[in-house]
Amino acid sequence: MAQAERPDGPAGAPAPTEPAAAESAVALAAAAPVLAARGIGKSFAGVHALRDVDLTLRPGRVHALVGENGAGKSTLIKVLTGVHRLDTGRIELAGREREFRTPLEAQRAGVSTVYQEVNLVPMMSVARNLHLGREPRRRGLLDLRRMHREAAALLLRYGVDTDVTRPLRELGLGAQQMVALARAVQVEARVVVMDEPTSSLEPREVDTLFSVVRDLTAHGTAVVYVSHRMDELYALCDDVTVLRDGRAVHTGELAPLARRDLVGLMLGRTLLAARERAARQVPDPGARPALRARGLSVRHRVHGVGFDLHRGEVLGLGGLLGSGRSETAKAVVGALGADAGTVEVDGRRLARRSPAAAVRAGVVLLPEDRKAEGIVPGLSVRENIVLAALPRLSRAGMVSRARQDAVVETFMARLRIKAASPDQKVADLSGGNQQKVLLARWLCLAPKVLLLDEPTRGIDVGARAEVRALIDELAADGLGVLLISSDPEELTAGADRVLVLKDGAPVDELTGDRVTPDDLLAALAHETRPGAGDEKTDDEKNGARR
Amino acid sequence: MTPTAPAPTATAPALGAETAAERLAARIQRHGALTVLALLVLLASVFSPGFASTDNLGAILGNNAFVWLLALGLTFVILTGGIDLSVGSMYALGGVLAAWAAERYGTWAALLLPLAVGAGWGCVHGLLIARARTAPFIVTLAGLLGARGLLQLITDEGADTHLVPRGSAFRALGEGTWTPVLISAALFGLGALLLTRTRFGATTTAIGGNEHAATLMGLPVARTKALVYVLSATLACAAGALGGARLGSGVTTVGVGYELTAIAAVVIGGTLLTGGSGSVGGTVAGVLLLSVVHNLIDRSASQYGSAVTDTVNGGFLAAVVLAQALLNRGRRDE
Amino acid sequence: MSVLAPAGVLRGRAPALRLLRRYGVYLALGVLFLAAVLLDAGFLSAGNVRIQLFQVAPTLLVALGMALVIGTEGIDLSVGAVIALAAAVIPLYIGWGLPVALLVAVALGALGGLAGGAMVAFARVQPIVATLALMIGLRGLASLVNGASAKPVTDRALLTLGSDAFLGVPLTAWLAAACVALTAVLVHRTTFGRQLVAVGDNRRAARLAGLPVRRVLLTVYLLSGVLAALAGAVIVGHGAEADPANQGRNIELDAITAVVVGGTPLAGGSVRVLGTVAGALFMQLTAAVLTQHDVPASLTKIVEAVVICAAVYASQERGTR
C-alpha cells in the first residue's frame, strides 16, 4: 500500500507547518518541469475544444488552470490523463515523451486525477471506493478488515466521519468529493490534477483540501488546480494558465496578476462592476407566503423543518455538509418520500406529493447533482431546455417546432449558453453550460418558487455574476427563491434571510444585520458546542486542522 | 498510514437514530429471497406431506444442483451490468461435448474438452462485448443460436446421441444426490470468494456500478468484462458436462429456456440487473427459492394440467418479485 | 450504468465511419437483398416479395412496441404470451364479427401490457423479470381461457385480413406500415415521444423535471401489449388457426433482435423507428435466404448468429448493453 510505504506521506500528515511548504516551494521553483505539454490540440466532431495549448508543471508548485465555462479546462485535463487521445501536440513526463491511452496508464506513470464530476461507484461501500484497484491483500485475498480500518482512519483526516461500510451514495456530494480526493492523493503521484474539487465543498472541507495540497507540494508533487473561486486560486496557486476558447492566452506566476486582469483575460472583456444589490422591499410578514412548509421530516435525514417563503424573497438555507439541506429541498418538491409535513403553495396545500405535482403548482428544484439528476445526456440542448415546458409548447400533444425554437433561442441568449448549436448533445457541453441549460429549463416555465441547490456549482466568474444577478432579478420579478449554497459569501450575499440547519433540524435563523458570512459561520460553529454527538464533530475538526 | 490510527466510530451521527427493530427489518429486506425461502420451506413442511422427506429434498437438490451453476456465472455477468443469454445452449453443448469425449477419449477429455470450448466461446463473447463494444444482449443471443447450431452440427442434426460409457469414471461425478450438491456448493463457495475477496470481484461490481468511473479510476475494465463472459460460458459448459455425467448422455434438447430461469433466480436473489449490486449468497437463495416453488407447484397443481401449472407459476413468480420490490422500496431513495 | 460512453467512444471518429454506423442497417439490408437476388433471381418476383411481407408483418408490429419499451430502458418478454391470449379469445368472439373480436383481443393485450407496466412503474420491478413472470403466466392463462388446443378459424373477414393483398401488398403489411407511421409520429413529433426518450435516458432527471414518469412507462407497455395483440390477430388470420399454446413463441427475441439490429440501443434513451423496420426486414431476409437454399438447421443457426453480430456491430452507435 502506498501510504504504508510512505508513513509521512500526505495521507499521514495532511497539515505540515506552513514555513516548510514555502521553503520547499522556493527550492523547487527552478527545478525541471515534471510534465510538459506542447501544442496540444483536440477537437470533437468539428468543434475545436483545444488549440495549440502549452502547459508546464513544475514539482512542488500548484498550477491554476482557469477560464470560462467551456474554455477547455476539463478537456485539457482529460487529454493529459489518457481519457481522450490528443489530435496534435506531445506530452513529456519527466523529460520522456509519453502518450497515455487509458487513465490506468496515466495513473501508473504517476498522474493522478480528481475529475470534475465525482467519478466513484455509488453503490459500493466507501472503503471499497477508496481502495478500488489497489486493495490490501493477504494470502491472495483482499484483507477487508485492514481495508476498512485504513479507510476509516484516512477519511477521518478529511473530516468525513462515517461508517465506511455504508454505500457511498448515502454520503452527501461534498463527502463524496472528499472520498474522491482522498483516493487520488493516496497513490504516490508525481502530478495530481484536481478539476474543480471544491465546487461542492464548504469552508471547513476547503481548508482540509488546502492542507492536503500544501502537503503534496511540500513533497515535490506538482498540482494542477481548476477552480472558479478567485479567493481559492490566490490563496493556493503559484502559477496560472488562462484558457479562452480552447487557447492558452496567458501563462505565468499568479501573484503578480491582479484579480481584475485575471478575470479580464478569462472573459476577454472586463467584468461589470459588482452590481449593487437592488434594495428589495421586506415582504409583509402577514401576507400569504408563496411557499409554506411545515414539519417536513424524512427518516434519519430531516427532522421537522418548516419555513415561509414570500414572493420576491430569497431565503438561504445554510448548514454543514450532510446537514440535510438537499434533502429538505427534495422533500419540498416531493422527490423524496417525506414521513411527515405539509407544503402549501399560495395557501393551497399540495395534496399529491410528486415532482410533477410540484412543477404544476409552480415549485421547481434545480438539483445539486446535475449529472445524475439534472441533464438528460442523450438529448440535445434544445430538448433539454424545453423538456419540462413541452406540454405548454405543444398543441394536442404535437410538438410545435416554432414555439419551441423561440423559447430556446431566448434562453440560450439570456443565459449565454455556449453550445455549437441547439442540436448539440447536452452531455458534450462543459459543466457550467449544462448548469445553465438546467436553469433555462426551469425559467421557461415561469415558476412561482425556485429551489436552487448549489446553483453556481462549477460556474465561472462571469456566469456566476450573471446567475447572481439573475437570482436578484427573478426575486425582483416576484419569484420566491430558496437558495442553497456551501459558499457562505454567496449565501449571505444573495439571501435576505438564512435558515441554518444542523443534522436535519433547524437551529437558527439569520435575519437583517445578521446575514453575514461571519454570523453564518458563528451560527454553524455555535451549534457544534452542546450535545453528545457534537464532540465527535470537534474531534473531526481537530483531526482535520491538527 | 500511521498504525495507531483510531478505530472509526461506528456510524455517522445521523444514523444513530436507527433502532434495533429497523436494523432487523433492513436485514430482512436485504435478504428478501432468503426470508421468503425460509417461510416457504416452513409452510411447505407443515402443509405439504412428504415435502420435507429426504427423498424429495434429495430430488430437488441432486437434479438441479448443476443447473444452478448457470446462475452463478450469470451473477458475475449481471453484476457488470451485462447479460448472458447463451448459458442454456452452452449447458447443452457442454453435455454433448462431454459425452462425445467420454465415449472416445475417457474421463479427462470429457472434463477438459467442455471447459476448453466454453472458455474459448466465452472469450469470443467477451471480446465482442468488451473490445468491439457490441451489446451483450445481442452477442449472447447470437451465442445462444450459435452454440445450439454447433451442437446440432456435431450430432448430425440431433440424430446421434453420444453416451457416456457405462463403466466410465466420469459418471461418478454426477451420481447420487450428494456428489452434485457438494461440487456445486464448492463452486458457489469459490464464486463467493472470488466476488467479495479478490480485485477481480471488486472490479466486476465497480463496472456495474459506474463503468465510466471505473475506467477513470484506472481499473482494467475491458479485461474484466471479457473475463466475466469467459467465466460464465466456462461454468455453463462445465455444468453441462457434469449434467451429462449425471444423465449418462449428451442430451441435445436440454437447456432450452434455462437462461431465463437463471436470470430470474439471480434477480430474485437481489442482484440488480443494471449491475453494481448483488451477491452470490443471494443467488443461492434465488435458485433454491425457484426450485422449491416449482416443486410445490408440481406437487399441488400437476393434476390440473399444464395450463394451470403455467398460470400458477407465472403468478407466483410475479408475487415473489413484487414482494421483493416492495420490501426493497424503503431502501431506495427517490 | 454510466450515462456517458466510456473512454473509447469519446475519442473522435472519422465522419464517414459515423455515417456508416448511423445508416449501417440500411446498407446491410441492401447488401443482403442484392446477395439474395444474385443467388436466385426469382427472389425479385412479386410472389416472393409478398410472402416476405406476410411473414415480416407480425414481427414488425411486435418490434415497434418493443422499440418503445426499449426506449425507456425496459424490455417486454410478455409479447409472445399476449399473442397467445389474442389467439385464445379471437375464436371465442369472432362470431360477433371481426371488429368485436379485434377489440376484445386488443383490450386484453392492453390489460396485459398494463399489468407489466404497473409492475415496472409502481413496484419498480425490473422489466425483464416482471415481463418474464407475465410471459409464463399469460400463456398459461391463454390456454385456460379457451383450451390448449388449436382451433381452425373460418371467419371470412379475418382470413381476408390475414391473407389478402391490396395493390399487390398484403393487408397485414399495410397495417404494419400504418403502425410504423403512427409510431414514428409518436416518437418524433409528440410530447409523449420526448418524455419517453427522456425517461429512458435519465429516469431520475426526468422525474425531477416533473415528467409523468409512471404514466409514460404504463403507456409504453400498454402500447406494446396492444401491438402484440394486433400481431396475434394477424398471425391467426394468416394461419387460419388459433393456437394459444404455440403461436407467438420466441417472437420476443425476434423482435428485440430487429430493434437492436435497427440501431436502437438497449440502454434506452433513443428510439429508431425506421431502423426497426429495416432490422425486421433484415432478419426476415436472412431467414428467407437460408430456408430457400435449404441450409440445414444447424448451419442456419450459426449463420444467423454471425449475421446478427455483424449487423449490430455495423449499426451500433454506442455499445452499452
Next chain:
Amino acid sequence: TNQGDGGPSGHSAAAPDNTAAAQQVVAPSASAAGPGCTADAYGAPKLDLTDGRTVVGFSQSESTSNPFRAAETASIEAEAKKLGVKLIERNANADVNAQNAQIQDLIAQGAQVLIVAPENSDGLGPALAAAKAKKIPVLTIDRSVGGAACSDFVAFIGSDFHGQAEIAADDLAAATGGQAHVAVLQGTPGNNVSADRTKGFTDRLAAKYPNMRVVAAQTANFDQTEGQKVMEQLLQAHPDINAVYAENDGMALGAIQAMRSAGKTPGKDIKIVSIDGIRQAVQGVVDGQLVADIETNPRFGPLAFQSLKDFYGTAGVQPKVIIKDGHFGADNAKQALDQGLVY
C-alpha cells in the same frame, strides 16, 4: 415435442377411446420368443392393481397443450380411475432434468409403480436408478429409454416411428406414381421421434423409390405456424415441389395453408402425407387435401395397465410392445371420424 398440435382435440376430445381396436397390440415383438418379464424376475414386490390403496405414478414428458399428450394423459387417468388405483402425476414440460426430479419426487410421494412417458431416450438414468434402488418397476410408454428391459425398466409400449415413416413413404409414392419432388417438414432437431421419422422416410426412398427426390428438408419444429412459414419459403424457391412429407399433422396443416396462399391446390397440385392422426388432419384426408395420415396412437391407458397386470401376474410382459397405429387413407378416414376413433 412428440407431436405438434393443431387438431381440435383438447380435453373433451381426449376422452379415451378404449375400444378394442384402439388398444390392440401389433407386435409384442418377441411374440412367442420367450417368457415375458414378471415382478419376480424384476425383483419387485407384489402389487394388487385393483386395490384402492395402490399408488401409481405417471410422469408425462410434455405440456398437455399438445393434443397427443392430452389424449395420452386422459387415457391413463381414465384407466386408473376405472381400476380404482390412486394416480399421482407430474408434467416435465420438455425438460429432462425436471423429469428426473419429478420421477424421484413421485417415488418420494409413495408411488409403488411408475408409468413414464420419457422426454428423451437418454437422460433418465438418475430417475431409473432411483426407482431401481427402491425396487419400483418403471413402464415406459411412447418413447423408449436406453438400458436393459426387465432390469432398468420393465418394458416399452409405443409406436414404431421408423415404421410410420416407411408407410408414409409408400403412401406418397403411391399417390405420385413414384415420381416426385418432395419437401420434408422435419420435427424438432435432436428429438428421437423426428430423427426416426426422417431416417425411416429417407431410407425407404433410397431403397424403393429412386425417382422420388427430396428437394428440401427443413425443420419446422412440429409447429403449425412454422410449418406454414417454411412451406411458403420453399414454394418460392422450388415451384416444382409436388409432394410433401410432414413429420406431424400440425406442420402438414401449416403447409396446406401455405399452398393455398401460393395459389396451389393441396391434394391436387401437391400431395401430402403426414403422421399423427389428429382430428383436423384426418378431416383433411376426407376432404382430399391429404393423401393419408398415419396415426400415432396415444391411448396407452388400457394397454399400459394390462401390461402391468401381466407383469404382476404370471404372463409377464414382452420387452417391446408395439401399439397398433391406425392408418387413415381416403377409404377409411370418414368412417374412422364418424366412429370417433380419432383423437
